[in-house]
Amino acid sequence: MTIERNFDLPLVASLALKEKQIQQNYRPIIAVHKWFARRPGTLFRGLVLSEFGNKPLSEIFFTSNDFRNKTVADPFMGGGTPLIEANRVGCNVLGFDINPMSAWIVREEIEHLDLGAYEEASRSLIRCLDNEIGSFYRTDCPLYGDTGVPVKYFLWVKVLRCNRCDKDIDLFPGYLLAQNRRHPNNVVICSQCGDLNERESLHSLGKCKSCSCPLRLEGPAKRNRCTCPHCGYVNTYPSPSDGPPRHRLFAMEYYNIRRKSEHAGRFFKKPDQRDLARFAAAGKRWGELEPSFVPDQEIPPGDETDRLHRWGYTRYRDLFNDRQLLGLELSCRHIKSTANERVQRALATNLSDLLRYQNMLCRYDAMALKSLDIFSVHGFPVGLIQCESNMIGIANGSGVPVGSGGWINIIEKYIRAKKYCDMPFETQQKNGRKVIIPIRSEWIGEQKNGGHQRKVEIKCISSTVAEIPEQSLDAVFTDPPYFGNVQYAELMDFCYVWLRRLAGENSDGFHQRTTRSPDELTGNATQKRGILHFTEGLSSVYQRMARALKPDAPLAFTFHHNRMEAYHAVGVAILDAGLVCSATIPCPAEMGGSIHIHGTGSSIIDTVFVCRTRGTVKRRLLFQTPSELIELIHDELAHLRAAGMKPGPGDVRCMVYGHVTRMGIWALRNQWNKEKPISERLKRFSHAVSSIGNLQDIIRSIVENLYESNLRIADQHQRYGIEDDDAISF
Numbered sequence: 074m075t076i077e078r079n080f081d082l083p084l085v086a087s088l089a090l091k092e093k094q095i096q097q098n099y100r101p102i103i104a105v106h107k108w109f110a111r112r113p114g115t116l117f118r119g120l121v122l123s124e125f126g127n128k129p130l131s132e133i134f135f136t137s138n139d140f141r142n143k144t145v146a147d148p149f150m151g152g153g154t155p156l157i158e159a160n161r162v163g164c165n166v167l168g169f170d171i172n173p174m175s176a177w178i179v180r181e182e183i184e185h186l187d188l189g190a191y192e193e194a195s196r197s198l199i200r201c202l203d204n205e206i207g208s209f210y211r212t213d214c215p216l217y218g219d220t221g222v223p224v225k226y227f228l229w230v231k232v233l234r235c236n237r238c239d240k241d242i243d244l245f246p247g248y249l250l251a252q253n254r255r256h257p258n259n260v261v262i263c264s265q266c267g268d269l270n271e272r273e274s275l276h277s278l279g280k281c282k283s284c285s286c287p288l289r290l291e292g293p294a295k296r297n298r299c300t301c302p303h304c305g306y307v308n309t310y311p312s313p314s315d316g317p318p319r320h321r322l323f324a325m326e327y328y329n330i331r332r333k334s335e336h337a338g339r340f341f342k343k344p345d346q347r348d349l350a351r352f353a354a355a356g357k358r359w360g361e362l363e364p365s366f367v368p369d370q371e372i373p374p375g376d377e378t379d380r381l382h383r384w385g386y387t388r389y390r391d392l393f394n395d396r397q398l399l400g401l402e403l404s405c406r407h408i409k410s411t412a413n414e415r416v417q418r419a420l421a422t423n424l425s426d427l428l429r430y431q432n433m434l435c436r437y438d439a440m441a442l443k444s445l446d447i448f449s450v451h452g453f454p455v456g457l458i459q460c461e462s463n464m465i466g467i468a469n470g471s472g473v474p475v476g477s478g479g480w481i482n483i484i485e486k487y488i489r490a491k492k493y494c495d496m497p498f499e500t501q502q503k504n505g506r507k508v509i510i511p512i513r514s515e516w517i518g519e520q521k522n523g524g525h526q527r528k529v530e531i532k533c534i535s536s537t538v539a540e541i542p543e544q545s546l547d548a549v550f551t552d553p554p555y556f557g558n559v560q561y562a563e564l565m566d567f568c569y570v571w572l573r574r575l576a577g578e579n580s581d582g583f584h585q586r587t588t589r590s591p592d593e594l595t596g597n598a599t600q601k602r603g604i605l606h607f608t609e610g611l612s613s614v615y616q617r618m619a620r621a622l623k624p625d626a627p628l629a630f631t632f633h634h635n636r637m638e639a640y641h642a643v644g645v646a647i648l649d650a651g652l653v654c655s656a657t658i659p660c661p662a663e664m665g666g667s668i669h670i671h672g673t674g675s676s677i678i679d680t681v682f683v684c685r686t687r688g689t690v691k692r693r694l695l696f697q698t699p700s701e702l703i704e705l706i707h708d709e710l711a712h713l714r715a716a717g718m719k720p721g722p723g724d725v726r727c728m729v730y731g732h733v734t735r736m737g738i739w740a741l742r743n744q745w746n747k748e749k750p751i752s753e754r755l756k757r758f759s760h761a762v763s764s765i766g767n768l769q770d771i772i773r774s775i776v777e778n779l780y781e782s783n784l785r786i787a788d789q790h791q792r793y794g795i796e797d798d799d800a801i802s803f
């Protein structure tokens with residue numbers, strides 16, 4: 074079977090759509106460590122099984138598979154999704170990534186872990202932290218008088234010194250701390266005395282219960298300006314020459330387990346003197362330590378990191394407060410003293426992942442009432458209100474974590490992830506209910522119970538120089554960088570500077586001070602990497618992969634971008650590699666509500682490009698006119714709707730770009746000269762694509778009829794594939 078024949082779009086799209094809503098439930102392995110832009114595991118499972126399986130996908134997706142004689146490579150493995158899916162069904166795998174963090178994480182995912190030993194070590198870590206810093210995360214409950222209850226979140230506001238009167242100003246953008254979705258009331262901060270007031274409605278705020286000052290929602294800080302409440306002077310911010318911003322603790326959310334049943338909603342308070350003293354005590358303790366693990370490295374300039382410089386942050390350690398630095402340093406010390414090296418590495422991985430919740434860039438989601446980690450968007454946005462999570466974490470009476478961002482949360486997720494490696498499962502919808510189906514003979518790893526050994530080769534190198542024996546691969550499944558969409562290295566350095574210090578410099582790639590590399594295939598203005606660099610790099614990687622593939626084997630990869638320019642690079646790379654694109658399949662790969670794409674008009678659809686040196690292509694895919702393309706896309710939209718998706722304009726654009734790229738390759742396949750300069754090759758490809766028609770008109774025409782065609786849903790039994798159609802060989 075092949076992907077072109079056997080891929081079942083409605084089945085995979087519906088699974089991928091559900092997976093992306095809550096990826097950890099479908100693929101718990103992702104909790105080993107954060108990686109950016111992880112594609113759905115179900116999508117890659119669909120691709121692997123439809124290529125190697127010999128039955129319809131729907132018959133084998135929820136059963137055990139074993140392709141132990143197959144070898145699969147991923148030149149851009151990132152968090153490892155395609156590689157893990159191939160390994161799980163028994164394939165030998167080769168993975169490459171230029172980022173040392175990726176190689177570390179994928180090894181951590183695949184390498185077996187003695188869970189008993191890990192659980193014991195993690196309990197010991199929690200005990201140690203509880204003894205050392207537990208008291209700094211406690212408070213007294215003003216509502217019921219209980220003392221020493223755990224704090225979930227500390228909320229901090231940025232503070233600015235007025236340029237005229239020298240007094241401190243709180244940079245509140247607004248005074249609404251919590252909305253009444255997860256809590257019975259709205260919680261409003263008094264602009265005068267800072268007390269917290271509960272209000273059923275936001276229409277009549279009335280006066281503060283403590284100082285009788287009228288409450289208001291709008292804060293003084295807006296668009297980088299803030300009027301001083303003391304002297305009326307209009308100050309601007311940020312002010313990098315003043316150094317990293319200062320913060321003031323203004324509110325806390327705590328957890329009073331004894332009063333949970335009698336109390337409606339969450340517990341909020343304004344910090345009292347003892348809370349401030351606890352923070353000061355943590356700071357004093359921190360000041361007395363000689364840190365060994367807190368990195369001192371400067372933050373280099375970059376497309377994303379420049380924002381940090383604009384706010385006066387110059388070193389990574391500036392992004393943490395004293396209590397966080399103390400807890401992280403003590404965590405590192407304890408981890409380093411763990412005798413079992415494998416467990417030590419697991420805990421070091423956990424620490425690296427914990428960092429994203431334990432820094433002063435985390436924000437507080439006033440609706441969901443939880444911390445938003447630093448990577449909830451693919452950048453380093455600096456807010457005015459920051460959220461500090463309890464570092465140890467809190468468990469309720471049944472041991473289930475409460476709140477987010479602490480060691481307890483990270484450990485619980487990690488245990489689930491590693492259990493999944495030994496006992497993977499799929500989640501199927503049956504009669505509107507989710508059913509977990511254990512896939513008993515599959516597993517993730519190199520060896521299980523002394524049985525059959527799989528080859529796993531993970532390398533931290535640029536795939537532009539990866540050496541793979543010719544005609545040795547049965548498939549390449551990958552998810553390349555999408556031009557400038559995510560600055561992997563700039564973001565991952567935030568974790569890497571800590572992990573490198575803790576784990577040492579001997580791991581693959583860890584001799585580097587930074588994960589940044591001039592060979593990273595992302596557009597980056599700071600590093601002066603544009604589309605030519607991206608195209609050249611992608612082309613060189615695909616040429617290497619094509620040489621390594623067996624004659625009929627596929628190179629299948631996902632891609633999406635808002636700009637056609639990025640697809641030109643893809644087209645050139647495929648042609649340079651001597652491949653032809655035999656199918657472009659749309660499939661959901663992002664979540665519409667994801668914070669990093671919300672409101673950007675971005676597609677949640679990726680196009681899966683399936684390429685081979687020889688094979689067949691369905692005649693109907695070789696459209697001759699814009700209206701044939703439009704018809705093709707309407708058909709695919711109907712299949713996506715059958716999967717439960719509501720495609721939008723961004724999705725249509727991505728589908729059109731995918732198809733015209735495929736046709737550009739088809740048109741140029743016999744007359745391509747890869748020796749021409751790269752800019753000429755790009756121009757040639759762009760010309761071939763524009764001769765198909767005006768893409769914006771095509772997109773507009775589909776989008777205009779989107780509502781009407783939204784009514785068109787594919788018949789469930791109508792197969793998505795090419796078996797019943799005329800196929801043309803290449």
Ligand SMILES: C[S@@+](CC[C@H](N)C(=O)[O-])C[C@H]1O[C@@H](n2cnc3c(N)ncnc32)[C@H](O)[C@@H]1O
Nearest residue numbers: 111112149151152154170171535536552593594
């Ligand atoms: C889209 S991500 C892969 C995400 C991954 N499929 C997942 O699901 O987690 C692309 C990866 O390409 C890597 N990359 C960029 N340039 C590279 C190069 N020259 N060689 C190898 N890897 C590179 C990045 O570090 C990043 O991890």
